Amino acid sequence: MAKILTIEDDQIIGRDIVYILGEAxxxxxxxxxxxxxxxxxxxxxxxxITLDRMLPGVDGLTIVKTLRGVGVKTPVLMISALSDVDEQVRGLVAGGDDYIGKPFSPIEMCARVEALLRRRGGPPEPEPAVLRVDDLEIDLIARTSRRGEHVVSLPPVEFRLLLYLARNARQIHTRTMIFEAVWNLHFDPGTNLIEVYVAMLRKKIDLPGMVPLLKTVRGSGYMLG
Incomplete structure (x- = not known):
């Protein structure tokens, strides 16, 4: 069974989408x-993913740009009352895969989701039990990590940080992206939390004599691998 994520702040429309796609x-x-x-x-x-274009706070265009920027390739069906051609083009240019206007019919909603599934090739392959970045291994089931012969003992927040970076290895991640993905909060530009946790994580995975894996990209952010 394909799993759909619906991002929608309107309770009536959200319930409608859940019902329509659930019935399908x-x-x-x-x-x-x-x-x-x-x-x-x-x-x-x-x-x-079905994504409302006009969300409060962070709008749909920003969300889809963020997802594409960190390597999330899941097809996105953008939904909006702003259904003119210019808005559709903006949504597609931002990284959306299809666009449907409000109000929409249940038949059209299901048809568009099914078309995205066919284009994608069906449900996503399951994530491997062990993620590897060079000689670093992360066991997702046991929630443990090791680098070469060295076991890396991490508390929960550091583990989430490492896992996020490993899932998106060799990509640059800004402080904002890391803060929102790992802490699930809006970024506070006055905090040094990211620097503190990156420094603690680096000490544990980049031991003396090892090739550094956790890199600082000056002026941009951080990258693993």
């Missing part, structure tokens, strides 16, 4: 905020 045989998870939507989308569990 899909497993639907519904979140009402852009922040929660980004966090869930990054899990890689979903076959398709």
């Amino acid at each position: 045989g899909f497993d639907v998870e519904w979140v009402m905020s852009g922040k929660d939507g980004v966090a869930r989308a990054m899990s890689g569990e979903f076959s398709v």
Whole structure:
């Protein structure tokens, strides 16, 4: 069964989407905020995302740009009352895969989701039990990590940070992206929390004599691998 993530702040429309896609045989998870939507989308569990264009706080265009920027390739069906051609083009240019206007018919909603599934090739492949970045290994089931012969003992927040960076290895991640993905909060530019946790993590995975894996990209952010 394909799993669908719906990001929609309107309770009536959200319930309608859950009902429509549920009746069509899909497993639907519904979140009402852009922040929660980004966090869930990054899990890689979903076959398709339906995304409201006009969310409060963080709008749909920003969300889809963020997802594409961190390597999330899940097809996105953007939904909006702004259904003119210019708005559709903006949504597609931002990284959306299809666009449907409000109000929409149940038949059209299901047809568009099914078309995205066919284009994608079906449900996502399950994530491997062990992630590897060079000689670093992360066991997702045991929630443990090691580098070469060295076991890396990490508390929960550091483990989440390492896992996020490993899932998106060799990509640059800004402080904002890391803060929102790992802490699930809006970024506070006055905090040095990211620097503190990156420094602690670096000491544990980049031991003396090892080739550094956790890199600082000056002026941009951080990268693993």
